[in-house]
Amino acid sequence: MILKLYKYSIILFTGIIILSGCKKDLGNYDYNDINTLTAVINLPKDVNAIFGKVLSIKPELKFSLDPGFDESKYTFEWSYIGSNGTGGIKMFVLANTRNLEQVVSIVAGTYTAYYTVTDKASGVAYKKEFRIKVTNEINEGWMLMCDVNGQARVDMLSLNSSGGFDVVNDLLATTGSELKLAGKPVMIYNYATGLLIGPDKISFGIYLGTDQTTTKIEPNTFKWTPTMNLSYEMFGNTPAGFYADVIQQRSGGAAYMIGKESAYFYERTQNIYFSAPISYIAAEQKEFKVAPFVAGDDLIVSNAHAIFYDKTNRRFVKHVGSSSTCTTLPEPADAQKKFSFSTGMDLLYMSWVPYNGGEVFSVLKDPNGTKRFLARFNSASLVQSYYDEITATDFANAEFYAVSPALGYLIYSVGGKVYEYDMSLKTTKLVVDLGNKKISLIQFYDFKSTTKYKDSNNLMVAFYDPALPEGTNGGINTYTVPPVMGDLVLAKSFSGFGKVKSLTYRER
Template identity: 30%
Template sequence: MKIKCIILFLFGVSLCACFDDKGNYDYRDMADITIENVPEVIEVLGNSDHIVITPKIISSLDGEVKEDNGNFEFSYKIEKKSGGTMVAGQKWVDLNPSKTLNLDTLAAFAADTYIGWFAVTDKRSGVQTSTTFDIKVSSPTYEGWMVLCNEGEQERVRMDMISVISAERVIPAYDVLAPLGFPEVKHARGIGFYPTRLANPDDVIYVMSEEGTYKLNKETFKTDESWNMNNVDFIIPPTDEHVVYYNTVNSSNASAALACLCVTDAGNAYAQVLNTPGAAFEKPINTSARGEAPTYRVAPYIGVSMARPGNGKAAIFYDVDNQRFMGWKQGYVDFLMQVLNPIRDKDGALFTFKTGMDLVYMESTRYSNGLVYAILQDAAGKRCIYGINMSGNGYVPESKYEDLNAPDFDKATLFAFHSQFPYMFYAVGNKVYLHNLGTNTTYPVNNIVLGENETVTMLKFNLYRQCSLKDLNNQSEEFMARQYELMVGSYNAATPDNNGGRLGFYPVDGVNNSVTKRIEYSGFAKIRDVVYRERR
């Protein structure tokens, strides 16, 4: 009887405890969460398109979950589908640090297939519901305009891209090398590009700067310190000099270049003769004797014929110390290709190749079957223009322009010569001028309109390279005409985010001495160089 009383007492205490503790817990059913409107696959262009997702969340207890529902938290993550690290050793990247319901973020990732992960967390219970999806990032670097820029006051080297996805879809992509291993270097100088038509093409793309020149992977654009130009192609001693100018001499078979030539910021020139045993010649060629130390410096320009393949087998350099043009020629004797030689004057020529002037600028064109223009300046600051015909295998003084009726020409630092008409374009501040060399008349290009805070940073014509012209001729006439459009790069200094660069394309009217704007793109840094990435 005593035992029964004890049992009844304990039962009563337990029952009371349950009643007393009822207010400490919120007994309710666990919500079932469903996630809708998340695609299985999202296809985007890297560094150009945005990854956009607007999911619909349904709770069995709360109904549709909206953005402002404080009981829920949202997260998006991404990782490589093939495995491996994303950035800085991490296997995944948080796409949505703000934890918002909807996602809209730049696809700033290298071309690859990724797994996206979206999760909803009920903060009251800690229960998480998730779903996955594929993100296919394609390369914005396959074909289009490579836009080399200097970013900010420090002039960080940055490459943007105007990606040609199709004839109907042409869109900008920004800072495309940042996720691909490109080193942090400053002061961009130019892009070196050499496409081939060999059975196993090995297109060459270089990004040149004052702190190093790097070769890009022809397919992915990936690179790193090991791809320094001094290590992979030209054998340049490990000094402080860096390649700042690059050009090729065309071969007669149109499949590949005859030779690749470059100039460093130390004023040294190097030659790489292709289809011959060995790599580049290890010694500078700006010397009077093979293999000896350089005896003079050359300017950062190399003139060649840009006419049909095999039209010219020579190149022209400029000796800045002795103020004279120097020649390089393809020959049967290696020695002749490993040393620059003074160009001999001919009786009755328009000018002497030993000019006694400073070289301001030099540009290769197709005009007159391969004319190289050189802008020279005498000790008094007066400028003139020489035209040197590089067709065949010689150097012919073809034209000389003095006493130019060109306002502010002596102040200009940016120039571009047309390959179809005898036109020179030059820029001063935010003004662009067209000078007709045939009539010695200058026309301000008033329909290239820049603001008071803008300056021109680049003038250029991008001639498609000769070795791929046969393939490119399968393109439309409109596409082929692009190489004769004036490209004008400008920068608005009042832009607060280092993205004040614009690039305009202007077809040239050879009858009315004028241009018209076809299209313009913006959002770049300070444009230094633009080259079209040709594909077959």
């Protein structure tokens, strides 16, 4: 009993001492004001920004104990909340500077953003919330693969709010893209691929090609990572030095590619990726070298197919559906036969056009002579409609070719001149004379959305002036092509970019 009382007495005594000590300590602390952020000036609640242009924000900061504002006493962070690419969101840091002075590379949209200032001495962070509304003036328009002093450069005719087009020289540099093109220009193409394999989670392909490499870029920001290279879309061994000469969409998410004289096939819904070449005849168990042309209607879903040209055996071949190989074309009955599908000729040009219900037009050359021939046939039924020698003016020197999709005229260029050839009457008409300027491309562009874009029947003539400075000496004229060999009517004219070698329109 005594031990228990003693124990309790000790506890009580200790508690009294502790309480007494606490009471004596009251009022012994010194309380000092901390340096607080009292005002942020010149940072509005809503900030407007333009993609690809410099966003400049220079806020004025007021602190309670730092009237002169010594910048070295603080750290800074500009951040915003955006998509993580997988359906969620995350915080992105734009900069760690007092002022924001940066080319905007954020996808168009409205974002919650923060400006955070941290006092190094106290560790207290002050966060100012605002909104950034990003608009993209480089959103839609003609993307041009250009030659500038023998090197590839991407320029753009960007559609503006008034319906006109603004010239953007060196699109990749202007938008701060990480991609630096090397080599000579080859091609540019865009289409809805469906979600591609790889870490970049891109479902729309804008492909840029030189004679050294082919790669895609992010379709809204034009950003680039090494895993966007075409080799990441190809299964198996990629040939050394591989690049694409042609990428062309078929119906839906399917596409063809030609590179190193081999043809490849891609079909996203069936998970068929570019792998073993389809330029192979199974019945013969032989590969063949393919010419750089794909002839097929990309709007046909049923009986989807394409025509290729076998350079090795000088003949037309066909790819159907999702087959892993091509087939030869059966010869027509003698009564319907105008030429042999095994032509024995070299192919100079081939294209599918909707003329006459949809036909393949091809320009063939006698390998042992100078004569050129025009062959036409339906790619689905293989019915032949035309075969004859081309007797057009100076056709042996033709450099570029096109076929009017509505009228079936064969268009070709020599130097700075464009000619129109009527195969029925075998007459030729000079329709464009650009004098000392040189033509670098002629084309009837095939828009995907034919209801929105009405210029598929207009002839595009790209040219350059050798007397003007490289990089801004290129131009494009578009012409309406009237029936009965009428004079072409100039529709639009653009200039101020490089020598156009390939073009594609970024539709929205």
